[in-house]
Amino acid sequence: MTADLGHTDGGMDGMLLSRAEMTFNFAGARLEPARDREVLGWMMNQFLYGEITGIQIGHWLYQAPDIEAARFLARQAVEEFQHVDNFLRIMTLLGVSPAPAHPVLRFLATGMMGGSWAEHVALEMAAGEGFVLMCFYAIIDTLDQPRVVDILTRAVKQEERHVAFGEAQTMRVIDGRPWLRRRLLGLNLVSLWAVRRLARVMSTRLPQDSPVLRQLPQFLARVVASHELRMRRMGLLDVPLDRLSSVRRALLVAEAYVGKVLGAVVGLLLWPVGFVTGRRKRRLTDTYLSDPAIQKPAITDGQ
Numbered sequence: 001m002t003a004d005l006g007h008t009d010g011g012m013d014g015m016l017l018s019r020a021e022m023t024f025n026f027a028g029a030r031l032e033p034a035r036d037r038e039v040l041g042w043m044m045n046q047f048l049y050g051e052i053t054g055i056q057i058g059h060w061l062y063q064a065p066d067i068e069a070a071r072f073l074a075r076q077a078v079e080e081f082q083h084v085d086n087f088l089r090i091m092t093l094l095g096v097s098p099a100p101a102h103p104v105l106r107f108l109a110t111g112m113m114g115g116s117w118a119e120h121v122a123l124e125m126a127a128g129e130g131f132v133l134m135c136f137y138a139i140i141d142t143l144d145q146p147r148v149v150d151i152l153t154r155a156v157k158q159e160e161r162h163v164a165f166g167e168a169q170t171m172r173v174i175d176g177r178p179w180l181r182r183r184l185l186g187l188n189l190v191s192l193w194a195v196r197r198l199a200r201v202m203s204t205r206l207p208q209d210s211p212v213l214r215q216l217p218q219f220l221a222r223v224v225a226s227h228e229l230r231m232r233r234m235g236l237l238d239v240p241l242d243r244l245s246s247v248r249r250a251l252l253v254a255e256a257y258v259g260k261v262l263g264a265v266v267g268l269l270l271w272p273v274g275f276v277t278g279r280r281k282r283r284l285t286d287t288y289l290s291d292p293a294i295q296k297p298a299i300t301d302g303q
Ligand SMILES: [Fe+2]
Pocket: 051, 079, 080, 083, 159
């Protein structure tokens, strides 16, 4: 190992990374609710979908390895559904409406749902919620809407705990299991591909007159670097990412993911078909936009 991996105990709420290590400096650029309404609306709808995927916790509660983990998940489920209400409140404050999430986001949050406890804690909690947390920090640091910033500031404390739990559980499951460590690394490489893909979508589909959005490529580089640091501190990765040859990456991904990716991509492609024909089991992640709780939320002021 040649990189300075730094301390591993200075993070927020037990995370392996500090907030500073998960923060990008936008150099004073601001998100302005009026000018950046379309960008903010798009982003909030991706977050809303992500919070709706809190239903997946039910699946993992059933597979929790011990009572402490089950108790954590039960509490997390309550928190994720509080976050749904948070985003509905934020959308009202920003004057934007619930709308469908982008397919790439659905792929990341649902299509690639973990197939085992190890995948869940490594990919959905340590990695996925880590990516989301960096976006929340970025919005808190740049958005000119104090009430929205207040709501997000409260939410990040909970997300930090979710990420810390994912990191700790990941380290536990890979201990003494090199094959699992390799597999989780391969899965993480695909997650990073999807995150880059999502950033490309944002660069091509959203208006670029926001000085924050114009820094998206640099922000993305920071997200990737932070995630690399997290993988190294968890022990998933023992060399810098750029030292992994493309052949090695391809082998890792193939070993870890080939069946899973194909299944998820086919599922993604067939999603509209299944949705229309009704042959696919419809879950909240399919129906939430027409749910009364989303259409006419009972949201109290201040939360
Ligand atoms: Fe959440």
